[in-house]
Amino acid sequence: MNPSIDRRTMLRTASLAGVGCAATPIWAQTGASGLERPVLSGEEIVLRIARQTMAIDGTASRAIGINGAAPAPLIRLREGQRVRLRVVNALDVDTSLHWHGLLVPFQYDGVPGVSFPGIRPGDAFVYDFTVRQNGTYWYHSHSGGQEQEGLYGPIVIDPAGPDPVAADRDHVVMFSDHSEQSPAAIFRRMKLQPGYYNFQRQTLAGLLTGRDQTAKDRKHWGAMRMDPADIADGTGATYRYLVNGHGPRDKWTGLFEPGQRVRLRLINASAMTTFNVRIPGLAMTVVQADGLNVRPVTVDELQIGVAETYDVIVTPTGDRAYTLVGESIDRSGMARATLAPRTGMDAPVPPLRARPLATMADMGMGGMAAGEARGVDPGAEQNASRTLATPGYVPPPATPVDHATMDHAAMSGMDHAAMGHAPISDPATGGAAGQGAMDHGAMDHGDMTMRDFSRAPQVHKGPGVQTIAPMPVDRTGYPGQGLEDVGHRVLTYRDLIALDRNPDVRAPDRSLTIHLTGNMERFMWGFDGQRMVDTHEPFAFTEGERVRVTLINDTMMGHPIHLHGHFFDLVTGKGDHAPRKHTVLVQPGGTVTFDLTADAVGDWAFHCHMLYHMLAGMMRVVSVRPREEAA
Structure with missing residues (x-):
């Protein structure tokens, strides 16, 4: 797919209307490599x-597509217009389409079992709504694993x-993963x-060369039955990584x-x-996140979680090509593409x-x-304090652990009195993780280590909860x-x-804490220890709160984590200009806080956008009821 649009062609096509079709219009013909899509x-x-x-x-490769294209065509709309999207199911199974990030009436959100029944084989469904926003978004199936297959x-x-x-x-650059396996x-x-697809486990060679953990750290992690190399469930062992549906040898070129x-x-x-995106030799200025404009910020690399979008501006110079790496x-x-003045040009591809x-x-x-742990922002409290004078601003909550009242005896396997406080080796850098860090050698790694439910009383006990984060922090x-030391x-x-x-910018009326829980050995995932099938209780909100x-x-x-039908304001110390998103990547062992105005009545999906985490249970319903009904 290569929708490439310049100013002149945008003006020429601004008047296009009528029934969308699979033919490539003028604004997509300025692309390259013959890899354009509808x-x-x-x-x-x-x-x-x-x-x-x-x-x-x-x-x-086998796929599921739309109008003969997989991935599906680019849909280009204008803010304020009404659109009717008639979806015809020519499959032999049910299907659906969800308009990711679009603010639509809940009956057109496209989630079977939540907002509508789905589209049966041979049937059609018309999504009819007015476009209320602008920016970059996407759409996908919410039925089974069809999203994985190109839908x-x-x-x-x-x-x-x-x-x-x-x-x-203007170029759309859509990253994806595709597998020959169903x-x-x-x-x-x-x-x-x-770890079925993890072919990058620690080895003896890694120990001897210092590339992996030290023997001591490896022993401690083994005692906890945790694999530090288990970074991703789906890997290059089954996936090919694509840009606009094309592999590295296809040489998609913008x-x-x-x-x-x-x-x-x-x-x-x-x-x-999750992709780490960079263009060696070319800075990127981020101007939009999840479809909403942000103040320009220039970076050399960014991490983009599943279902997130970022718009960036680049200004390439010279008669040369650049490699875009995901x-x-x-x-x-890696997914790989090229930016170049002409087709056929190439640029060096950096090694993994x-x-x-x-x-x-x-x-x-x-x-x-x-405060020295990797991923902790030491200036977070200071940044937040600068905005205390902002009307309606509420500072971020402290870390969920109250050191003054914490019952150390209840923390099985984590008796602080038995812990040494010498610096320990940080396996990511080979250096010290900071004074006061734990000496894991003094810990009792029993079966209940890190499963102290007293720290999270709302979490349901069961086999789906392998750990409760002892001291999570805002990351x-x-x-x-x-990406810490690149x-x-x-x-x-x-x-x-x-x-x-x-x-x-109102102050919140109340607060809600939700634990993202899982058992990586059993591949069980949920919210507060419960899978979607374990509870019929939604996260309930009242309209306008x-x-x-x-x-x-x-x-x-x-x-x-993606919330349908809403945007939320990340609490990061930015006051009344907090970044607004519909999907947020919650880092391992970390916390994210956001303020939500429940302004869309209806039942909305709330889930992890890792497809197999969602299918394994990390999904719930957010129910927003009319104020008069709640009263």
Whole structure:
């Protein structure tokens, strides 16, 4: 897929309307490499879902697509317009489409069993709504594993008025992962064997060369039955990593003229892969996050969680090509594309970097390293204090552990009186993790280690909860696993500041804490120890109320948490210009706090956007009831 748009072609096509079709319009013909895909626009759009094949690096692969395209066509709309999307199911199973990040009536949100029944084989469903926003979004199936099979596509919504982002050329860059194995087979293998696709475990050679943990640290992690190399469930062992549906050898190329401001609309449409994105030799200025404008911030790399979007501006110069890299978080593979003045040009592809290993902070022990743990922003409290004078601003909550009242005796295997306080080796750097860090050798690693439910009384006890993070910390100032010491600027959530003042700056009416729980050995995932099938109780809200929500990640994996039908304001010390998102990556062992205005009545899905985590249970319903009904 290569929707490439410059100013002149946008003006020529601004008047296009009518029924969307699979033919490539003028604005997509300025692309490169013959890898263009359809663009659909207008007020009446027909989307026919069917099985097909997709060509990846010259090899045919089974897929599910729309109108003969997999990934699905780009849908281009304008803010304020009404659109009717008629979805025809030509499959032999039920299907659906969800408009990720779009604010639509709940009956058109597209989640079977929550907002509508789904679309049966041979049937059609019409999604009918007015477009209330602009920016970069995407759409995908919410039925089974169809999203994994290619049933996803980008959405670009042009603003009704002037666009504050000035650009000469526009490219959608959609990252994804694709496997020859069926979603059912992948899910079954993840359930049968922990780390089934992890081919990067620690080795004797790694121990001898110092690339892996020390023998002492390895012994301690083994006693806890935890694998620090278990960074991702789905890896390059089963996935090929794609840009706009194309593999590295397909050489998808986005064209530019030297000196042009090029807008790259980055979308992570993968099923399971967090990508670290960079363009060696070319800085990126982030101008939009999850479809909403932010104050420009220039970085060299960013981590994009599943289902997130970032718009960046790059200004390539000279008659040369650049390589765009989307490296999987575990460094088991990469998606690769090219930016160039002409087709056929190429640029060096950087090698995969060494895979990261999980640390104390990833185990939820970040607060035990005297503020020096990796991923802890030492300036977080200071940053928050600067905004205390902002009307309606409430500072971030303290770390969930109260040191003054904490019952140390209740923390099985974590008797602080028995802990030494000499610095321990940080396996990610080989250096000390900071004075006051734990000496794991003095810990009793019994079966109940790190499962002290007294720290999280709302979490239901059961086999689906392997750990309760002992001392989780706010990690919104953390660049992401493996990006701590890369030697260049990496985006964090604390860098994001909304371009416009937030629409609601009231102080929260109440607070809600939700634990992200899991058992990695059994591949069980949930909220507060419960899977979707374990409870019929939604997270309940009243229309118009303002709620401060804190997510605590009790697991050693990051979780991109997505709330349908709403945006929320991240609490990162930015006051009335807090960044607003609909998906947030909660780092392992970390916390994220956001303020939510429940302004959309209906039942909405709330889930981890790692496909197999969601299917394994990390999903609930958020129910927003009318104020008069709640009263």
